[in-house]
Amino acid sequence: MDNREKGVERKIITRDDLSKWLEKIKGHFDLYAPVRSTVVNFGKIERVDKICLDFMNTFLPPKVLFFPQTEELFSYARDSEGIEVKRAEDLIKERVLFGIRPCDARALSILDMVFGGEIQDSHYIEKRRNTVLIGIGCTESLNTCFCSTFGIDPLSGEGTDIFLIDNGGYFTIKEVNTQRGRSLIDLGNTFIKTEKVDHREEAGSVTVPINIASITGNMEKVQEDFWNNTSDPCLSCGICTYVCPTCHCFDVEDEEKKNGGVRFRTWDFCMSKDFARMASGENPRISKGERYRHRYFHKFDYFPKKYAVVGCVGCGRCISYCPVNMDIRKVLERIRENIQK
Amino acid sequence: MNNSIYLPHIATIKNVVEETFDTSTFTVAFDNKNIQSSFSYLPGQFVEVTVFGKGECPISITSTPVKNEYLELCVRSSGKVTDALHDLDVGGKIGIRGPYGNSFPLEEVRGKDIILISGGIGLAPLRSLLNYFLYNEDRYGKIELFYGAKTSQDLCFRREYDLWGAHENTAVHITVDKATEQWNGRVGFVTELLKEAAPSPRNRFAFVCGPPIMIKITAKILAEMGYEDSRIITTLERKMKCGVGKCMRCSIGEKLVCQDGPVFSLRELNEITDEFSR
Numbered sequence: 001m002d003n004r005e006k007g008v009e010r011k012i013i014t015r016d017d018l019s020k021w022l023e024k025i026k027g028h029f030d031l032y033a034p035v036r037s038t039v040v041n042f043g044k045i046e047r048v049d050k051i052c053l054d055f056m057n058t059f060l061p062p063k064v065l066f067f068p069q070t071e072e073l074f075s076y077a078r079d080s081e082g083i084e085v086k087r088a089e090d091l092i093k094e095r096v097l098f099g100i101r102p103c104d105a106r107a108l109s110i111l112d113m114v115f116g117g118e119i120q121d122s123h124y125i126e127k128r129r130n131t132v133l134i135g136i137g138c139t140e141s142l143n144t145c146f147c148s149t150f151g152i153d154p155l156s157g158e159g160t161d162i163f164l165i166d167n168g169g170y171f172t173i174k175e176v177n178t179q180r181g182r183s184l185i186d187l188g189n190t191f192i193k194t195e196k197v198d199h200r201e202e203a204g205s206v207t208v209p210i211n212i213a214s215i216t217g218n219m220e221k222v223q224e225d226f227w228n229n230t231s232d233p234c235l236s237c238g239i240c241t242y243v244c245p246t247c248h249c250f251d252v253e254d255e256e257k258k259n260g261g262v263r264f265r266t267w268d269f270c271m272s273k274d275f276a277r278m279a280s281g282e283n284p285r286i287s288k289g290e291r292y293r294h295r296y297f298h299k300f301d302y303f304p305k306k307y308a309v310v311g312c313v314g315c316g317r318c319i320s321y322c323p324v325n326m327d328i329r330k331v332l333e334r335i336r337e338n339i340q341k
Numbered sequence: 342m343n344n345s346i347y348l349p350h351i352a353t354i355k356n357v358v359e360e361t362f363d364t365s366t367f368t369v370a371f372d373n374k375n376i377q378s379s380f381s382y383l384p385g386q387f388v389e390v391t392v393f394g395k396g397e398c399p400i401s402i403t404s405t406p407v408k409n410e411y412l413e414l415c416v417r418s419s420g421k422v423t424d425a426l427h428d429l430d431v432g433g434k435i436g437i438r439g440p441y442g443n444s445f446p447l448e449e450v451r452g453k454d455i456i457l458i459s460g461g462i463g464l465a466p467l468r469s470l471l472n473y474f475l476y477n478e479d480r481y482g483k484i485e486l487f488y489g490a491k492t493s494q495d496l497c498f499r500r501e502y503d504l505w506g507a508h509e510n511t512a513v514h515i516t517v518d519k520a521t522e523q524w525n526g527r528v529g530f531v532t533e534l535l536k537e538a539a540p541s542p543r544n545r546f547a548f549v550c551g552p553p554i555m556i557k558i559t560a561k562i563l564a565e566m567g568y569e570d571s572r573i574i575t576t577l578e579r580k581m582k583c584g585v586g587k588c589m590r591c592s593i594g595e596k597l598v599c600q601d602g603p604v605f606s607l608r609e610l611n612e613i614t615d616e617f618s619r
Contacts, residue, residue: 001551064435073345073347074345074348075346076393076436078393080349082372082434083351083393083436084351085348085349085351085432085436087344087345087348088345094562107591114587117586119346119585119586120346121585121587122345122346122347123345123346123347135529168548176519187578247372248587248588248589249588249589250582250583250587250588251588252347252396252397252583252588253395253396254394254395254397256393256394260393261393263347263391263396263397265347265468265582265588266590270589275580275590276579276590276591276592277580278578278579278580279398279419279420279423280419280552280578282552282553282578284593288500292352294592298589301595302592302594302595305595306595310423321549
């Protein structure tokens with residue numbers, strides 16, 4: 001069935017011209033885009049022809065560009081006078097992130113609330129401020145995608161500066177949302193054309209939405225033994241938190257070098273047995289069930305209470321990479337059933 | 342660009358007093374005099390202490406904000422950072438950032454009688470509060486301290502009990518779990534001491550700090566005595582890294598001990614569906 005709208009006027013850019021536009025962008029900004037090695041990840045682009053456009057989503061979420069897996073916070077130097085500390089020099093050059101998906105754009109808006117707010121985490125905030133986002137809509141989806149559960153539209157560019165739809169031979173410029181986005185469009189004005197096209201805009205089919213409203217706010221009703229039972233297969237390996245676009249727990253450590261050293265932070269995960277263990281030996285979440293409960297509560301109870309947003313975006317990465325095939329959608333369904341008991 | 346909430350200020354250890362075999366009180370002052378004089382805090386707040394090369398940990402401030410010349414930190418040697426801190430001598434350089442967290446409800450308890458119940462190193466944050474009350478005696482009613490430790494060797498701030506007790510309208514009750522030769526005082530758990538004294542809940546607030554199990558038992562006893570859960574105040578310890586609500590280490594239910602605490606009323610804790618109430 002041909003469901004194209006015939007002869008509609010759209011701002012478009014052909015695939016060839018897209019490369020030229022990105023080349024031009026690269027002349028002004030550091031450009032990050034999906035690159036394929038063994039998996040597809042966001043990487044700094046040296047050659048535009050290395051950009052992978054044939055991707056569903058990246059292995060690691062774009063949080064890596066704002067909240068890297070390890071990040072220096074400051075260095076310290078010792079001399080006879082004492083100790084001096086110096087903040088890590090962070091990104092100064094403005095950069096463009098090309099290819100972010102709607103779920104991941106939502107995830108960044110969630111992380112903005114965590115790292116922003118009254119006490120600003122400048123290490124994250126500065127990188128965010130210096131990055132322009134070009135999103136691409138999802139006209140195809142993975143069978144692990146369930147963004148619509150969280151009200152995310154795979155064809156909406158919420159949270160992006162520019163939003164494109166891949167129409168095969170060309171991309172439609174669907175949204176230009178900010179002044180920074182408009183400046184980038186200006187850079188490409190010789191390539192972007194307004195044309196009458198036979199337009200197709202159809203989202204990939206994602207998992208039927210889970211009734212999340214019946215879960216958030218009712219999590220306390222879930223029976224105690226549910227968490228022990230449900231978490232039984234979990235290996236506490238932490239991959240779900242590493243690939244999660246909203247997980248932001250971190251550890252802080254020092255590395256001593258000659259006459260000084262650095263303090264850095266590094267991703268950590270709440271499923272780790274020692275995550276909350278205190279020096280006294282006390283551990284508030286001693287069992288795997290308690291830690292599993294905490295993880296779900298954080299996303300589906302604490303996040304809504306604190307920030308009025310669910311801490312999951314339905315990207316499905318945790319489903320794809322779990323070594324024992326734990327599926328957050330199934331757990332949510334079981335939570336829903338348990339609440340109704 | 343140069344600002345980071347994680348950047349500590351350099352401070353120097355000015356004095357060390359050995360409290361017990363593993364616990365000492367460090368007097369520290371910021372090297373930058375402007376930072377020292379403008380550093381204001383309230384009883385109940387904590388700082389993140391850095392031993393460079395070892396890391397950082399949260400320590401409650403045990404001094405009282407009446408003099409801006411120094412801070413006192415009572416620290417037990419019990420982990421990587423605190424062990425390293427104990428290895429430093431007077432003149433040693435550390436890092437400090439803060440103060441963080443909320444404070445004890447100083448205004449809410451104005452005009453009220455106060456009991457402070459404490460075990461072991463749990464006296465450290467309550468000492469800040471106790472001295473605050475004593476400096477502002479006219480604002481508060483009767484102040485009573487119930488304090489216990491395993492043995493007399495484990496009692497902190499021994500040199501100060503007489504000073505505290507000398508204040509008018511103040512009483513200090515000390516007990517040890519197990520008597521040793523040098524001890525002629527009271528023997529028994531601090532909870533038993535409290536039960537015997539049975540201070541009336543009328544017009545009175547209770548502040549509790551000690552090991553988690555001691556806090557739980559004490560809270561239960563106080564509730565049985567008729568204390569409302571909003572008048573039982575405690576301060577919690579949790580594993581912390583950032584101290585500013587980002588790293589999620591110290592979460593207890595939807596609350597973060599570093600931001601929403603460390604001071605909570607029992608009422609607040611009972612509202613949290615988390616391991617504390619279970």
